Amino acid sequence: MLRYLLEKEIKQFVRNSFLPKMVVMLPLMAMLIFPLIANFEIKNINLCVVDHDRSIQSQKLIQKIQSSGYFRITDVAESYQRAMLQVESNNSDMLLEIPVAFGKDIEQGTSTNVLIAANAVNGVKGGLGSSYLTAILQNFSVDIATKIQLPKAMPQGAGFSIIPRFWFNPTLNYKMFMIPALMIMVLAIVSGFLPAMNIVGEKESGTIEQMNVTPVGRFQFILAKLIPYWLVGFIALSIAVLVSRWVYGFKPQGSIVTVYLFASMFMLAFSGFGLVISNYAKTMQQAIFMILFFLLTFIFLSGFYTPINNMPQWGQVLSNFSPFKFIIQSVRLVYLKGCGFADMLPQFFALCGFAVFFNGWAVLSYRKKS
Amino acid sequence: MTSIGTDKTTQQIGKVIWAENLCKKFGAFTAVDHISFEIEKGEIFGFLGANGAGKTTAMRMLTGLSKPTSGKGVVAGFDINTQSEQIKKNIGYMSQKFALYEDLKVWENIRLYAGIYGVPKKEIAPRTDDLLHRLGFEKEKDTLVKSLPLGWKQKLAFSVAIFHEPKIVFLDEPTGGVDPAARRNFWEMIYQAADRGITVFVTTHYMDEAEYCNRVSIMVDGRIDALDTPKNLKDQFNASTMDEVFHHLARKSTRNAD
Amino acid sequence: MKQFAAFVKKEFRHILRDHWTMIILLVLPILMVILFGYGISTEVKNTRFAVLDPSRDVVTQGIVNKLATSEYFILGDYLTSESQIEQCFTHSNYGLVLVFGNRFGEQIMDPDGVQIQLIADGSDPNTASILTTYASSLISLYAKELSKEDEKALLISPQVKLLFNPSMKNSFNTVPGIMGVIIILICALMTSVSLTREKEHGTMEVLLVSPMRPFLIIFSKMIPYFCISLVNLSTILLLSHYMLGVPIVGSFGLVVLISLIYIFVSLALGLFISTVAEKQIVALLISGAGLMLPVVYLSGMMFPLESMPVALQWFANIIPAKWFIIAMRNVMIKGLGITSVLREIIILVGMGSLIVFASIKRFKIRLE
Numbered sequence: 001m002l003r004y005l006l007e008k009e010i011k012q013f014v015r016n017s018f019l020p021k022m023v024v025m026l027p028l029m030a031m032l033i034f035p036l037i038a039n040f041e042i043k044n045i046n047l048c049v050v051d052h053d054r055s056i057q058s059q060k061l062i063q064k065i066q067s068s069g070y071f072r073i074t075d076v077a078e079s080y081q082r083a084m085l086q087v088e089s090n091n092s093d094m095l096l097e098i099p100v101a102f103g104k105d106i107e108q109g110t111s112t113n114v115l116i117a118a119n120a121v122n123g124v125k126g127g128l129g130s131s132y133l134t135a136i137l138q139n140f141s142v143d144i145a146t147k148i149q150l151p152k153a154m155p156q157g158a159g160f161s162i163i164p165r166f167w168f169n170p171t172l173n174y175k176m177f178m179i180p181a182l183m184i185m186v187l188a189i190v191s192g193f194l195p196a197m198n199i200v201g202e203k204e205s206g207t208i209e210q211m212n213v214t215p216v217g218r219f220q221f222i223l224a225k226l227i228p229y230w231l232v233g234f235i236a237l238s239i240a241v242l243v244s245r246w247v248y249g250f251k252p253q254g255s256i257v258t259v260y261l262f263a264s265m266f267m268l269a270f271s272g273f274g275l276v277i278s279n280y281a282k283t284m285q286q287a288i289f290m291i292l293f294f295l296l297t298f299i300f301l302s303g304f305y306t307p308i309n310n311m312p313q314w315g316q317v318l319s320n321f322s323p324f325k326f327i328i329q330s331v332r333l334v335y336l337k338g339c340g341f342a343d344m345l346p347q348f349f350a351l352c353g354f355a356v357f358f359n360g361w362a363v364l365s366y367r368k369k370s
Numbered sequence: 371m372t373s374i375g376t377d378k379t380t381q382q383i384g385k386v387i388w389a390e391n392l393c394k395k396f397g398a399f400t401a402v403d404h405i406s407f408e409i410e411k412g413e414i415f416g417f418l419g420a421n422g423a424g425k426t427t428a429m430r431m432l433t434g435l436s437k438p439t440s441g442k443g444v445v446a447g448f449d450i451n452t453q454s455e456q457i458k459k460n461i462g463y464m465s466q467k468f469a470l471y472e473d474l475k476v477w478e479n480i481r482l483y484a485g486i487y488g489v490p491k492k493e494i495a496p497r498t499d500d501l502l503h504r505l506g507f508e509k510e511k512d513t514l515v516k517s518l519p520l521g522w523k524q525k526l527a528f529s530v531a532i533f534h535e536p537k538i539v540f541l542d543e544p545t546g547g548v549d550p551a552a553r554r555n556f557w558e559m560i561y562q563a564a565d566r567g568i569t570v571f572v573t574t575h576y577m578d579e580a581e582y583c584n585r586v587s588i589m590v591d592g593r594i595d596a597l598d599t600p601k602n603l604k605d606q607f608n609a610s611t612m613d614e615v616f617h618h619l620a621r622k623s624t625r626n627a628d
Numbered sequence: 629m630k631q632f633a634a635f636v637k638k639e640f641r642h643i644l645r646d647h648w649t650m651i652i653l654l655v656l657p658i659l660m661v662i663l664f665g666y667g668i669s670t671e672v673k674n675t676r677f678a679v680l681d682p683s684r685d686v687v688t689q690g691i692v693n694k695l696a697t698s699e700y701f702i703l704g705d706y707l708t709s710e711s712q713i714e715q716c717f718t719h720s721n722y723g724l725v726l727v728f729g730n731r732f733g734e735q736i737m738d739p740d741g742v743q744i745q746l747i748a749d750g751s752d753p754n755t756a757s758i759l760t761t762y763a764s765s766l767i768s769l770y771a772k773e774l775s776k777e778d779e780k781a782l783l784i785s786p787q788v789k790l791l792f793n794p795s796m797k798n799s800f801n802t803v804p805g806i807m808g809v810i811i812i813l814i815c816a817l818m819t820s821v822s823l824t825r826e827k828e829h830g831t832m833e834v835l836l837v838s839p840m841r842p843f844l845i846i847f848s849k850m851i852p853y854f855c856i857s858l859v860n861l862s863t864i865l866l867l868s869h870y871m872l873g874v875p876i877v878g879s880f881g882l883v884v885l886i887s888l889i890y891i892f893v894s895l896a897l898g899l900f901i902s903t904v905a906e907k908q909i910v911a912l913l914i915s916g917a918g919l920m921l922p923v924v925y926l927s928g929m930m931f932p933l934e935s936m937p938v939a940l941q942w943f944a945n946i947i948p949a950k951w952f953i954i955a956m957r958n959v960m961i962k963g964l965g966i967t968s969v970l971r972e973i974i975i976l977v978g979m980g981s982l983i984v985f986a987s988i989k990r991f992k993i994r995l996e
Contacts, residue, residue, distance in 0.1 A: 001485060001486055001488070003485070004481065004482050005482070005484055005485075006487030007478075007481075007482070007485075007488070008471065008474060008478070008482045011473075011474060011478060012471065012473050015473050016473070018913075020664040025885070029660050032927075033940075036936055036937050036940060037925045037926065037931055037936055038925070038931055038942065039931055039935040039936065040931065040932070040935070042757075042932075042935075043935070044934065053894055071549065087791065088958070088964055088968060089968065111785060112785075113785055113786075113787055114785075114787065115786075115787050115789065116786050116788045116789065117788075117790075117791050118788070118789070118790055118791060119791050119792060120790035120791055120792055120793035120796050120800075121792050121793050121800055121801050121957050121961050121962065122932060123793055123795075123796030123797055123798050123800065123801060124754070124796070125932065126790050126791070126793065126796060127790070128757070128758060128761070128795045130788045130790065131761050131762070132761065133786070134765065134786050134788060135761065135764065135768075137786045138765070138768055138786075142768075142792055160989075162743075162744050162746060162763075162764045162767055162768075163743055163744065163745050163746065164745075164746045164748065164764070165745055165746065165747045165748070166747075166748050166749075166750030166753075166756050166757075166760075167713075167714075167717060167747055167748070167749060167750055168717070168749060168750050168751045168752060169750030169751050169753060172750055172756060172757060173751035173753065174753045175752060175753055176751070176753075177753055179817065184782045203633050205463060205467075205469075205472075206467035206469050207469045207470075207471060209435065209465055209467075209469065210463065210465060210469035210470075212435055213433045213434065213435060213458055213463040213540075214458055214459070214463075214483070214487065215455060215459045215486065215487065215488070216484045216486050216656065217455075217459045225834060236930070263631075279941070280648075281648070284908070284909060284912070285649065285821060285908065285912065286646070286648050288912060288916070289630040289648070289649055289652045289653075290648070290652065292652075292656075293652050293655075293656060293659065296659070296660070296663065297659060297663065298922065300664075301663075302661040303754075304932070306754075306755075307752050307755050309674075309675065309721065309723070309755075310672060310673070310755070311666065312666050315666050330800070332751055334716065335499075336750075336751040337714075337717060337718050337751065339718055343718060343719065
């Protein structure tokens with residue numbers, strides 16, 4: 001019996017004018033366009049400099065800032081007010097005010113104040129920008145100090161050279177952080193969202209009622225709905241994996257088999273979630289809203305955009321209720337750190353737990369009878 | 371009558387459907403109010419009533435789509451309270467809403483339902499061709515169902531509903547929206563099915579169709595107010611058509627027919 | 629006018645009857661404020677760090693202490709060999725490993741200086757660079773304290789002002805964006821779907837042959853969504869103010885004015901989509917893929933536009949939400965006056981009028 005139902009689902013899927021295209025387009029779009037958009041990388045901070053001094057030292061400082069790679073000096077304004085206007089109109093992100101006699105003061109060893117003002121509406125950008133700039137100023141200051149004091153042969157003390165090393169992603173490429181998460185997004189849409197819409201669609205058109213008076217059991221009916229989408233999920237995942245490999249040269253450090261293994265467990269869990277939705281929604285519109293609602297919550301609690309460690313305590317606790325947390329973690333671990341199955345047993349069991357929970361709920365809430 | 375509910379007794383009695391005090395409540399609203407009736411094998415049983423009288427709810431209970439609040443019933447030898455999955459194997463159903471898959475071809479719809487009802491794989495293809503031949507649909511075998519005219523869709527839906535030779539077929543307002551000629555055509559198919567021994571349980575709005583039935587029940591406000599052959603009913607209410615009978619009874623209705 | 633009121637009442641009843649959708653529409657803004665307010669937090673706090681320190685002398689202890697006593701870091705384990713470092717990142721929850729060379733303290737007076745390695749988990753690039761920046765400045769600070777006798781080391785003391793958002797709260801950035809998303813969702817998506825539903829069910833024809841003027845009919849369908857969006861707007865503003873502490877620095881009247889203009893643009897978009905789409909699902913797809921996605925991702929709400937490729941930045945210009953968000957941030961957060969948002973207001977009004985004009989044209993064609 002299952003075979004006839006499967007035949008039907010596959011024919012309907014292939015014949016649909018939209019779905020097959022979507023299964024190809026979705027991972028392509030997600031992998032090609034999204035990494036360009038979902039980019040929190042902070043570079044090219046626009047800086048407006050107010051140089052009241054115009055000395056050799058202030059020029060040197062500006063050069064040092066420019067050569068750091070973080071800043072783009074967009075304007076040299078005459079007054080603080082002028083520079084402030086630049087910041088207000090979003091032409092500059094930060095301003096640096098160098099006081100009169102800056103050069104003279106530091107050459108004589110007198111300390112001097114400079115003002116950094118950053119637009120912190122975007123807190124990350126403002127915060128990072130000002131700490132980058134502060135660090136540059138400190139270095140500059142140390143440089144000058146050593147030059148002046150060298151003749152006195154004082155112990156310098158400030159001579160630690162701090163060498164940052166970034167493991168797993170030495171160039172700090174933000175795409176490598178996003179791509180594993182985007183793969184999961186694609187999987188979630190294909191394995192959870194699409195079958196739910198399909199079932200609600202049958203509800204709306206009344207064909208599900210016809211099915212309910214036949215001897216088709218609920219397991220068979222649901223299984224026939226899910227199997228094609230699982231297959232399609234693997235196709236979409238494979239497209240995503242290939243794109244990330246060919247376009248970004250991004251290969252998993254660990255075994256790709258592990259990725260697929262975790263992905264299949266996730267699909268099982270998330271299609272269960274889709275089923276739960278389809279049991280409660282009466283129309284497609286309702287289904288879309290419910291899925292939108294939960295998807296948003298799950299994603300935000302998953303560490304998709306920002307690490308879970310940065311969340312408030314209650315957020316960290318809640319994050320355990322998002323299946324996305326565990327799957328995104330695992331795929332990132334395999335892709336970036338080369339972890340194997342044995343390293344990620346807790347994540348795998350968590351996903352199993354979700355699979356049991358959602359599918360169990362789906363079976364219990366599915367009513368062939370009213 | 372207490373022993374009813376087992377396969378043996380109902381078959382001995384020769385009743386294919388048997389209902390006693392069936393009742394369905396939705397909250398405080400009683401959709402079906404203690405109805406009782408019996409239907410014999412091969413009978414064409416008309417189930418009449420205004421909109422909202424409770425026809426569809428009663429039918430949904432008999433087909434296992436809905437659980438009765440109280441009361442007993444046996445369909446095709448199985449208890450509707452406990453054996454609904456068994457019932458489903460032995461009945462066919464055609465709903466008010468046209469429910470074949472529009473994006474499947476004619477033969478694919480037949481194959482799907484034949485497969486679901488367990489028609490042996492080898493028989494499906496020849497019997498499909500045979501059916502299409504009888505319906506004169508040979509050319510439409512590969513047509514998507516959505517591009518068929520409504521009258522054809524209904525004929526096809528009916529044929530699919532009885533493809534597996536069920537004991538009973540339930541038809542829920544099967545001829546809504548088609549012209550009189552197509553309706554007459556459809557009723558010919560119903561007679562053919564009844565001749566083969568399939569019991570037909572049909573709800574309808576059309577009083578001329580009621581005349582075609584062997585026996586007719588008329589529901590008003592969830593109760594069965596009249597149940598007999600069309601001829602007896604007309605005599606009883608001193609009417610010349612079923613239409614008059616119906617109006618006579620429907621006048622008593624307190625429910626808003628919306 | 630009486631008829632019009634009756635129509636509006638009918639539309640309200642339709643919407644109120646669908647409990648699920650209603651609940652979601654009212655709860656969604658609350659959820660979004662909470663998630664965006666707390667969920668996307670880039671404030672790095674209490675990150676655990678490990679130390680590989682073969683020498684364990686006064687200086688290394690001092691540096692470790694300096695980090696451990698800061699609010700950013702918590703001291704985890706001391707490692708004994710380099711091979712343990714990887715474990716820190718794969719199996720435990722470490723963000724940073726501090727690696728000192730052998731005989732660190734002895735070499736410190738060395739004119740060439742000594743090395744400290746800061747190994748961060750680069751798989752999350754932003755956190756990694758924030759952590760290393762914090763750690764570096766803490767270490768430099770310690771270095772200065774170490775050379776107390778040399779007060780000249782602090783020749784330049786930078787005074788840092790974080791404008792508009794001194795505590796660097798993420799919600800300051802996202803609240804205007806949430807308003808942008810919710811309004812599009814209610815006004816454009818919901819309106820277009822409900823208008824197309826009438827078309828699909830054929831009830832639109834019935835309404836159009838009634839003595840009511842067609843525009844009043846469409847107007848009556850928009851009013852409930854307009855009201856819901858106002859409710860949502862107030863929910864967002866109240867929540868973000870009292871829960872997240874997001875201020876309204878500029879004029880409240882201006883905030884309302886900009887919102888109303890944006891609501892107008894969104895309703896116009898909804899109307900336009902409904903003149904294009906014949907089926908609900910099509911309307912849903914157009915407004916979902918064509919409006920919601922760009923609004924979330926290309927409006928600068930979550931991801932800074934300036935980090936995107938130029939082509940996408942250009943594309944972002946046609947997204948009304950982009951201009952709305954800029955204007956809202958300028959007024960709400962920066963406290964600027966109307967002159968600073970004149971450009972955005974003109975663009976939004978222009979977009980709205982253009983869309984209304986286009987929909988009227990399409991609508992007339994359909995009627996003929």
